[in-house]
Amino acid sequence: MALELKQVSKSVAGETHIFPTDMVLEAGEFNILLGTTLSGKTSLMQLMAGLDRPTSGQVWFNGQDVTEMPVQKRNVSMVYQQFINYPNMTVFENIASPLRVAKLPDKETRSRVGEIAEILRISSMLERRPSELSGGQQQRVAMARALVKDSSLILFDEPLANLDFKLREELRDELPRLFAERDCVVVYATTEPSEALLFGGKCAAMFEGAVAQFGPTAELYRKPLNLTSAQVFSEPPLNVAKVVKSGDIFRLSDTASWPVDASYQTMADGEYTIGVRPHHVYPMQKEKQLVPIDGKVQVAELSGSESMIHFTAFEDDSWVSLSHGVHAFDGGEVTTFYVDVANCFYFGADGRLISAGM
Amino acid sequence: MNKTVNQKAWFLVLPVLLLVAFNALIPLMTVVNYSVQETFGDNNFFWAGVLWFEEVLRSERFHSSLGRQLFFTFSILLIEIPLGVAIALAMPRKGVWVSVCLVLMAMPLLIPWNVVGAMWNIFALPEIGLLGNTLNALGIDYNFTRQPVAAWVTLIAMDVWHWTSLVVLLAYAGLVSIPDAYYQAAKIDGASSWAIFRFIQLPKMKRVLTIAILLRFMDSFNIYTEPFVLTGGGPGNSTTLLSIDLVKIALGQFDLGPAAAMSLIYFLIILLLSWIFYTLMMRNEDQ
Numbered sequence: 001m002a003l004e005l006k007q008v009s010k011s012v013a014g015e016t017h018i019f020p021t022d023m024v025l026e027a028g029e030f031n032i033l034l035g036t037t038l039s040g041k042t043s044l045m046q047l048m049a050g051l052d053r054p055t056s057g058q059v060w061f062n063g064q065d066v067t068e069m070p071v072q073k074r075n076v077s078m079v080y081q082q083f084i085n086y087p088n089m090t091v092f093e094n095i096a097s098p099l100r101v102a103k104l105p106d107k108e109t110r111s112r113v114g115e116i117a118e119i120l121r122i123s124s125m126l127e128r129r130p131s132e133l134s135g136g137q138q139q140r141v142a143m144a145r146a147l148v149k150d151s152s153l154i155l156f157d158e159p160l161a162n163l164d165f166k167l168r169e170e171l172r173d174e175l176p177r178l179f180a181e182r183d184c185v186v187v188y189a190t191t192e193p194s195e196a197l198l199f200g201g202k203c204a205a206m207f208e209g210a211v212a213q214f215g216p217t218a219e220l221y222r223k224p225l226n227l228t229s230a231q232v233f234s235e236p237p238l239n240v241a242k243v244v245k246s247g248d249i250f251r252l253s254d255t256a257s258w259p260v261d262a263s264y265q266t267m268a269d270g271e272y273t274i275g276v277r278p279h280h281v282y283p284m285q286k287e288k289q290l291v292p293i294d295g296k297v298q299v300a301e302l303s304g305s306e307s308m309i310h311f312t313a314f315e316d317d318s319w320v321s322l323s324h325g326v327h328a329f330d331g332g333e334v335t336t337f338y339v340d341v342a343n344c345f346y347f348g349a350d351g352r353l354i355s356a357g358m
Numbered sequence: 359m360n361k362t363v364n365q366k367a368w369f370l371v372l373p374v375l376l377l378v379a380f381n382a383l384i385p386l387m388t389v390v391n392y393s394v395q396e397t398f399g400d401n402n403f404f405w406a407g408v409l410w411f412e413e414v415l416r417s418e419r420f421h422s423s424l425g426r427q428l429f430f431t432f433s434i435l436l437i438e439i440p441l442g443v444a445i446a447l448a449m450p451r452k453g454v455w456v457s458v459c460l461v462l463m464a465m466p467l468l469i470p471w472n473v474v475g476a477m478w479n480i481f482a483l484p485e486i487g488l489l490g491n492t493l494n495a496l497g498i499d500y501n502f503t504r505q506p507v508a509a510w511v512t513l514i515a516m517d518v519w520h521w522t523s524l525v526v527l528l529a530y531a532g533l534v535s536i537p538d539a540y541y542q543a544a545k546i547d548g549a550s551s552w553a554i555f556r557f558i559q560l561p562k563m564k565r566v567l568t569i570a571i572l573l574r575f576m577d578s579f580n581i582y583t584e585p586f587v588l589t590g591g592g593p594g595n596s597t598t599l600l601s602i603d604l605v606k607i608a609l610g611q612f613d614l615g616p617a618a619a620m621s622l623i624y625f626l627i628i629l630l631l632s633w634i635f636y637t638l639m640m641r642n643e644d645q
Contacts, residue, residue: 051542072548080539088561101548 035206077146442525475587
């Protein structure tokens with residue numbers, strides 16, 4: 001099974017929400033849409049589901065053009081960020097509702113609901129109403145309703161965003177298990193790079209209504225095609241700065257420079273953009289060859305096992321350093337940070353990746 | 359941790375206590391005082407016990423005005439609640455028309471009650487009123503100052519015109535608070551628009567509708583100004599609601615004792631019915 005978007009775009013009142021997009025989403029693995037709020041994840045999902053018609057382009061499912069087919073006929077399920085259940089029906093009736101619409105015999109409805117409730121561990125609450133359940137349980141009911149009807153396309157729109165940390169971890173573990181034996185296309189939208197990495201599969205990095213890159217999730221992380229994709233896939237945000245190559249030297253600022261490694265010799269002289277992940281910027285010297293830069297600390301967030309230090313470097317650029325252990329700094333303090341230049345991305349003037357380090 | 363004992367905090371609640379005392383408690387106790395005494399003027403009072411209560415509860419006059427009151431209240435509830443919900447459902451959720459609709463809806467609520475009564479009185483006059491004259495020109499014999507049925511129709515129409523907006527605004531507030539995702543989920547399930555109303559919109563509006571019903575019930579049971587200006591309780595006694603009757607007894611005949619007893623009974627009826635309404639609707643919620 002596969003869902004195919006062919007040059008799908010959407011604009012509302014002259015404003016482009018989704019730029020022309022081509023994508024093939026396959027069954028058997030998670031397809032993740034990663035991007036910040038308003039990056040177009042939900043708009044794209046609504047086009048996939050058929051809740052919205054594309055302005056141009058086509059949506060194909062299993063080799064069939066479904067662009068004009070209304071959502072009711074498409075066998076789609078969707079789970080939302082809000083916990084959407086019918087408020088005055090019991091949990092059982094909520095889960096059974098898609099089967100009732102499909103006019104399934106009562107006996108089969110009963111066994112299917114029982115089965116899915118068992119998997120999602122809500123069997124003991126079938127007679128209650130959604131308002132009597134906790135957030136995590138309500139979201140499980142919504143998931144059960146989406147899963148009970150053997151959809152060929154299941155869309156998750158940030159389903160874990162409104163849950164507390166502990167529940168989120170629990171459901172994160174359960175989700176991949178639920179789809180292991182199903183033949184359906186799963187699309188999962190999230191704002192968190194760590195969640196995308198956890199689910200694996202394929203990932204689309206979305207930015208301002210366009211897909212910056214679509215491919216295997218790990219590859220997106222290790223070898224982003226362009227600066228946008230690298231920025232989408234970085235939390236805390238990617239540190240970015242201009243660097244000039246002249247001959248054998250990369251020069252970041254008057255004081256910070258490093259020799260050009262043999263593998264970069266083919267790069268032409270000129271200006272490049274480097275991207276450094278926050279955990280490759282240290283507040284102290286390491287054994288490795290690190291390049292020192294001066295930074296003025298804005299704020300240091302200590303979480304016990306990790307320290308996240310926001311500082312300004314190179315005129316007004318905001319940088320972040322994420323390191324193990326507790327490193328306390330006062331706001332306004334000027335100190336030296338160490339950049340692991342061997343692990344940074346080099347982007348050309350057009351934003352395309354030139355080298356992903358070693 | 360030790361609790362801090364600070365008696366100064368009492369001064370902070372004192373203004374509210376004083377306000378409630380002057381507003382509600384002292385007048386109420388005065389009424390209680392009158393209701394158990396007999397007076398022949400000159401500020402001479404004699405103990406009467408529950409005499410006035412017995413008299414009021416047995417009186418034919420009280421029964422019939424209570425009956426008219428109940429009929430009025432339930433009629434307007436039966437019209438205003440469904441009508442208000444229907445109008446709220448028909449109103450746009452987005453765009454420039456939202457504010458236009460809301461302002462139009464709020465208009466009747468902004469008009470002073472006696473003005474509403476005067477407006478409808480003139481509007482419905484058979485000779486010169488737009489409504490009365492038109493109806494008569496169409497061949498319908500309509501004169502609300504002489505026909506009890508016409509008086510009732512006018513009275514109910516006036517209340518519906520004046521107060522349906524309140525139900526609309528409350529129901530609308532309930533409707534717009536439903537996230538879009540609910541409608542999408544229903545669409546995915548293939549639910550009909552009746553099912554959407556029955557299983558999403560109505561349950562989501564339940565709380566505001568409970569408040570709307572309670573407010574409309576209490577307000578309409580207390581109604582005085584508008585019917586007083588419109589019909590003055592007439593023709594005859596046909597539109598004499600409880601409050602109009604009460605004012606007639608208290609200020610027209612100056613029967614302080616029976617009037618006080620009647621107001622207490624009136625008050626207890628509203629309290630009791632509101633409580634029953636509320637418990638019934640909240641119990642439904644718990645089920």
